[in-house]
Amino acid sequence: xxxxPGRAEKLSSSAGSVVFDADVLVxxxxxAGTWAxxxxxxxxxxxxxxxxGFCGTSGATAAAGTGVWYVDxxxxxxxxxxxSREKLGGHLQDRRWxxxxxxxxYAQSNQLxxxxxxxxxxxxxxxxxxxxxxxxxMRLMRKRTKQAGVTILDHSPALELLVDGNGVVAxxxxxxxxxxxxxxxxxxxxxxxxxxxxxxxxxxxxxVLTGDGYLLAAEAGAEFTSMExxxxxxxxxxxxxxxxxxFYSWASFTDEQxxxxxxxxxxxxxxxxxxxxxxxxxxxxxxxxxxETQRHMRVSQPNFFLPFDRTGIxxxxxxxxxxxxxxxxxxxxxxxxxxxxxxxTTVPGLYAAGDAATRELICGxxxxxxxxxxxxxxxxxxxxxxxxxxxxxxxxxxxGREAFRRGTVGxxxxxxxxxxxxxxxxxxxxxxxxxxxxxxREAGRLGGSLGRLDALWTDASNADxxxxxxxxxxxxxxxxLATARWMYRSALARQESRGMHRRDDYPEQDDRHLxxxxxxxxxxxWTSARxxxxxxxxxxxx
Amino acid sequence: xxxxxxxxxxxACDICVSVCPTNVFDKTDGIPIIARQGDCQTCFxxxxxxxxxxxxxxxxxxxxxxxxxxxxxxxxxxxxxRRAVGWVEESRHLRAADRSYRLFGH
Ligand SMILES: Cc1cc2nc3c(=O)[nH]c(=O)nc-3n(C[C@H](O)[C@H](O)[C@H](O)COP(=O)(O)OP(=O)(O)OC[C@H]3O[C@@H](n4cnc5c(N)ncnc54)[C@H](O)[C@@H]3O)c2cc1C
Ligand code: SF4
Ligand code: SF4
Numbered sequence: 130x131x132x133x134p135g136r137a138e139k140l141s142s143s144a145g146s147v148v149f150d151a152d153v154l155v156x157x158x159x160x161a162g163t164w165a166x167x168x169x170x171x172x173x174x175x176x177x178x179x180x181x182g183f184c185g186t187s188g189a190t191a192a193a194g195t196g197v198w199y200v201d202x203x204x205x206x207x208x209x210x211x212x213s214r215e216k217l218g219g220h221l222q223d224r225r226w227x228x229x230x231x232x233x234x235y236a237q238s239n240q241l242x243x244x245x246x247x248x249x250x251x252x253x254x255x256x257x258x259x260x261x262x263x264x265x266x267m268r269l270m271r272k273r274t275k276q277a278g279v280t281i282l283d284h285s286p287a288l289e290l291l292v293d294g295n296g297v298v299a300x301x302x303x304x305x306x307x308x309x310x311x312x313x314x315x316x317x318x319x320x321x322x323x324x325x326x327x328x329x330x331x332x333x334x335x336x337v338l339t340g341d342g343y344l345l346a347a348e349a350g351a352e353f354t355s356m357e358x359x360x361x362x363x364x365x366x367x368x369x370x371x372x373x374x375x376f377y378s379w380a381s382f383t384d385e386q387x388x389x390x391x392x393x394x395x396x397x398x399x400x401x402x403x404x405x406x407x408x409x410x411x412x413x414x415x416x417x418x419x420x421e422t423q424r425h426m427r428v429s430q431p432n433f434f435l436p437f438d439r440t441g442i443x444x445x446x447x448x449x450x451x452x453x454x455x456x457x458x459x460x461x462x463x464x465x466x467x468x469x470x471x472x473x474t475t476v477p478g479l480y481a482a483g484d485a486a487t488r489e490l491i492c493g494x495x496x497x498x499x500x501x502x503x504x505x506x507x508x509x510x511x512x513x514x515x516x517x518x519x520x521x522x523x524x525x526x527x528x529g530r531e532a533f534r535r536g537t538v539g540x541x542x543x544x545x546x547x548x549x550x551x552x553x554x555x556x557x558x559x560x561x562x563x564x565x566x567x568x569x570r571e572a573g574r575l576g577g578s579l580g581r582l583d584a585l586w587t588d589a590s591n592a593d594x595x596x597x598x599x600x601x602x603x604x605x606x607x608x609x610l611a612t613a614r615w616m617y618r619s620a621l622a623r624q625e626s627r628g629m630h631r632r633d634d635y636p637e638q639d640d641r642h643l644x645x646x647x648x649x650x651x652x653x654x655w656t657s658a659r660x661x662x663x664x665x666x667x668x669x670x671x
Numbered sequence: 672x673x674x675x676x677x678x679x680x681x682x683a684c685d686i687c688v689s690v691c692p693t694n695v696f697d698k699t700d701g702i703p704i705i706a707r708q709g710d711c712q713t714c715f716x717x718x719x720x721x722x723x724x725x726x727x728x729x730x731x732x733x734x735x736x737x738x739x740x741x742x743x744x745x746x747x748x749x750x751x752x753r754r755a756v757g758w759v760e761e762s763r764h765l766r767a768a769d770r771s772y773r774l775f776g777h
Contacts, residue, residue: 182692260771
């Protein structure tokens with residue numbers, strides 16, 4: 130293979146594995162990963178990007194499309210945008226981060242326009258940049274990533290990180306599932322952009338999102354934050370996968386008999402829907418959309434209508450059954466804790482972007498779906514790519530550096546029986562899907578779940594390496610299990626209701642809990658309270 | 672879930688094998704096969720990338736459905752998503768037809 134100048138180098142390709150040498154390795158090729166890869170390359174790094182699926186179709190954005198927190202730089206508009214969700218988020222956000230994300234999102238979106246993204250214009254000819262069609266956006270991002278000289282490895286899930294003798298991240302290793310072999314990348318810095326964890330709930334585009342990046346970062350010692358804000362559930366037709374929720378603002382919700390369910394609504398009344406689903410089927414009908422609105426809906430979200438057009442349902446005139454699918458941290462806000470403006474994690478050489486990172490900085494405890502997450506993915510991707518490239522540059526030569534594999538569950542031989550990924554997935558889902566456990570939380574029920582989850586972890590830790598075909602599912606299951614344990618420990622620690630975190634035993638917001646919850650650990654999961662940045666500033670001023 | 676690769680239309684270009692995020696298809700000497708239907712996440716993206724409108728994804732996410740390919744063709748459902756997003760020549764204008772800005776903030 131001939132290498133273009135500035136490209137990552139393919140070192141060897143001995144039987145059963147291929148090895149690359151790069152400055153920066155990006156794991157995940159959704160918006161966060163592609164922006165990170167392009168940004169690292171623009172800052173002079175030789176970059177490899179590995180995706181579990183196909184960079185361009187894989188991940189939540191490619192399938193779903195996103196509204197974007199794109200706001201005119203006029204100061205009063207920016208102020209209103211920042212103020213509007215502070216209460217919903219439980220006042221955990223950080224104004225400084227909101228302002229920098231708004232600036233960065235504005236710049237990245239305008240960059241997309243320059244690259245030819247077909248943004249619409251309104252009737253007065255003004256361009257409108259607060260929405261992105263998923264397939265269109267991510268097809269363009271794949272093209273730009275390639276043009277930036279990045280080496281893309283598709284169908285190449287990462288299984289574990291490599292770390293040097295000083296605890297500095299030194300690359301990662303994984304599978305090439307369509308080639309039946311392995312890859313390893315020696316890199317000077319790694320960006321985790323593997324998305325959130327939606328627990329294989331089939332919410333749109335999210336079955337590749339099993340928290341893998343959380344697990345491999347935790348194995349290298351990384352910390353998490355806001356993991357209690359991980360119980361986002363989205364509305365979809367009961368039989369389908371299309372969890373696009375915007376249009377349910379025009380819906381009425383009814384029970385089996387056709388009576389309107391009091392208080393049920395998409396915004397501000399979704400918990401009523403969850404409680405009603407506990408009793409029987411719930412139906413929706415988009416009966417509040419007039420003809421013009423209906424026309425706008427059709428062209429704005431063609432995917433929303435697939436389940437209806439393909440079953441002969443007219444959602445505007447007919448009732449259809451709905452359900453709530455768990456989206457975990459994908460539309461929650463918990464994730465890897467970042468410690469500076471370059472999106473560095475607590476592990477040297479390891480950066481996080483998109484849903485893999487916390488979105489508490491701009492969303493607090495309320496969902497980042499709808500606009501903030503997309504803005505965060507492009508902004509944090511840009512910063513993490515830059516930060517990783519800079520870290521790599523400062524590290525200088527790493528010739529002769531030894532790298533150690535940090536993977537645990539499913540990757541270490543033992544005398545036990547092989548890890549059963551499929552069965553473990555179902556056991557974890559039984560603990561995180563039920564509304565009475567996760568939507569509506571309570572100390573006794575959380576404790577019961579944690580007892581079972583901890584026992585599953587002990588079993589999984591003692592299990593042997595599964596067959597090559599079962600290895601990915603096994604690691605995905607382990608990642609879901611680890612995620613569930615950080616979630617529920619953090620949920621127990623927050624003895625109040627705030628943002629999306631609802632405690633039946635503590636139904637009110639309680640300002641003694643106006644702080645953030647850090648978590649981490651694998652065999653022993655821990656949590657601790659951390660003051661808000663604003664509280665730290667005021668303390669320093671005293 | 673993915674239900675059909677229409678043998679009449681498929682040219683065995685294997686694009687679907689590459690683009691499916693959950694690796695549902697396998698290459699063969701002829702046209703690809705749906706090797707792991709249970710892994711399908713019902714994201715409809717293979718349909719968008721199939722140049723021949725040879726694929727059909729049923730909207731039922733949790734269970735397989737019997738489908739009648741002749742009826743799907745009759746109802747012009749094969750390729751309907753591709754046309755709706757403007758990824759064919761006749762409907763190119765739809766790529767920039769997004770009116771979300773009229774719908775946000777309702
Ligand atoms: C139905 C739906 C609608 C949404 N609507 C909105 C909206 O309107 N506005 C908004 O702001 N947000 C919205 N969101 C959230 C938004 O889609 C995400 O925040 C965004 O996609 C995050 O980007 P990302 O790059 O971090 O992750 P993703 O886009 O999910 O990409 C993650 C990538 O990592 C890869 N990956 C996973 N594991 C591995 C591994 N082990 N090795 C290598 N690669 C791996 C995956 O294959 C995937 O390509 C929505 C989400 C859903 C599910
Ligand atoms: S993309 Fe379409 S034409 Fe190509 S192999 Fe798949 S089904 Fe056949
Ligand atoms: S619908 Fe999505 S997951 Fe299913 S086969 Fe097509 S591309 Fe793959």
